[in-house]
Amino acid sequence: MEPVAALERAIYLLDRELAPSNKVRAFKKAIDTIDSLDHDEITQRARAGTLTELDGIGKSTSAVISEAVLGIDDGYLALLDERSQIPLGVGAELRAAIRGDCHMHSTWSDGGAPLSTMASAARAIGHEYVVATDHSARLTIAHGLSEERLVDQLAELEELNATFAPFRILSGMEVDIFEDGTLDLADHMLERLDIVVASVHSKLSMPAPDMTRRMVTAIANPHVDILGHMTNRKVSGTGRAPSEFDAELVFAACAQFDTAVEINCRPERQDPPEELLELAVEWDCLIAIDTDAHAPGQIEWQAYGCDKAVRCGVHPDNIINTWSAEELIGWASTKVS
Ligand SMILES: [Zn+2]
Ligand SMILES: [Zn+2]
Numbered sequence: 001m002e003p004v005a006a007l008e009r010a011i012y013l014l015d016r017e018l019a020p021s022n023k024v025r026a027f028k029k030a031i032d033t034i035d036s037l038d039h040d041e042i043t044q045r046a047r048a049g050t051l052t053e054l055d056g057i058g059k060s061t062s063a064v065i066s067e068a069v070l071g072i073d074d075g076y077l078a079l080l081d082e083r084s085q086i087p088l089g090v091g092a093e094l095r096a097a098i099r100g101d102c103h104m105h106s107t108w109s110d111g112g113a114p115l116s117t118m119a120s121a122a123r124a125i126g127h128e129y130v131v132a133t134d135h136s137a138r139l140t141i142a143h144g145l146s147e148e149r150l151v152d153q154l155a156e157l158e159e160l161n162a163t164f165a166p167f168r169i170l171s172g173m174e175v176d177i178f179e180d181g182t183l184d185l186a187d188h189m190l191e192r193l194d195i196v197v198a199s200v201h202s203k204l205s206m207p208a209p210d211m212t213r214r215m216v217t218a219i220a221n222p223h224v225d226i227l228g229h230m231t232n233r234k235v236s237g238t239g240r241a242p243s244e245f246d247a248e249l250v251f252a253a254c255a256q257f258d259t260a261v262e263i264n265c266r267p268e269r270q271d272p273p274e275e276l277l278e279l280a281v282e283w284d285c286l287i288a289i290d291t292d293a294h295a296p297g298q299i300e301w302q303a304y305g306c307d308k309a310v311r312c313g314v315h316p317d318n319i320i321n322t323w324s325a326e327e328l329i330g331w332a333s334t335k336v337s
Helices: 003-016 021-036 039-048 059-071 076-083 092-097 114-125 147-164 208-220 247-257 274-282 295-312 325-336
Strands: 128-134 170-175 194-198 258-263 289-292
Touching: 003 076, 003 295, 021 059, 059 076, 059 289, 076 092, 092 170, 114 128, 114 147, 114 295, 147 170, 170 325, 194 274, 194 325, 208 247, 247 258, 247 274, 247 295, 258 295, 274 295, 289 295
Parallel strands: 128 170, 170 194, 258 289
Antiparallel strands: none
16 A cells, blocks of 8 residues: 555544544645655654654554555554444444435635545445535635535536446535524525535524524424434533423424434434434424445444434434435425425
8 A cells, every 4th residue: 555545544543533633734745744754754754763853743643654564454544443443233224324414614714625535435434425514604614615615516516426426425504593593604605405414513502482483483494304413412521411302393394394303423422312213203203314424434424323323213214314316306496385
C-alpha cells in the first residue's frame, strides 16, 4: 500500500471509531508531510526508524507509514481496523436491505471530506445512493449554505452524478427549523431538492408546548421529508438533556403528513431514545435510518440504527432507506403536491 493511502485508511478507521479530532488532524498533517517527499527517502527513513524526525510525523503516523512501505500487514492499521469494526447484531438482515443514506455532510458545510469522497465511501459499502444534506445558512458555525452556495452545490452534484452513475447523489439539505417552525430556506429552493431533512439546532430547551408547535409546524410543511435528530440529546461527553415536547402529537403529525422520523446513528446522539422510537412504531410512522456522517468512515454507522430499529419493532417496509432512489424521490415529490 502507498503510504498516503495507508494514512487515508487510518483516518477512515479513526473516524469510524469517532476518535478525537486532534488525532485525525495529526494523520491529515502527516499526509501533507509525506506528499512532499520521494518514495526512496520515505523507505530509507522507515528502515532507519527516523520518520519521527520529520515535522508532522509522530509515533502512530510513522508506524502506519513504515508498515505501508515495508509491507507489514499485522501492525497499527490492522489493530485499528479490528478495534473500529462496528458489530452487526439483530439488525444484520435489515442492514443488508438498506440501499442508501439520507443524511450526511461534506466540506460544503461542516463535514471533513468533499462530496465525492463521501459518495465513494457510501458506494464502497454497497449503497445505491446518498443524499447530500449540508447545513442551511443560519448555522454559521457549521458554515451553512446560503442559497447561492446551494445553487453551486447543485451544479457540482450534477457533474458528480455523471461520473458516479449508476450510483446516485441525491440533492438535499439539513434545514434549520426556526423557533416559529418555519424553515431556513426559501420555498423555491426547497422545491428543487430531492430530500429535505429538517432539524432543530437552537433554543433546544424552550418550553414543551412551544417546542411541540415548532416541530409540528415543520413536520406539516409539505417540503419536509425527514425530521432530523428529534430530541437533540447527547449521551456522551458532558451530555445534553433531550428537548421536551408532546411526543404523541409529534408522531401523530409525522403519520398524518407522511414525514419520516429519523433514527440518527451518531454514537453521541443515539436519537430518538428507544421508548420514543417504540411510540413512533405505534403511530406507524415512516422511519429513516441515517448516519449524519461528517466523515467517510462514519457512513458505516448505519449498523447501529439497524439494530435499534429491529429492537424497537420497526417494519422494514416503513424504513425509507430500504427503498430505491426512484421510490424515495417519488415519495418525496408526492408529499409536496
Ligand atoms: Zn443536525
Ligand atoms: Zn446533520
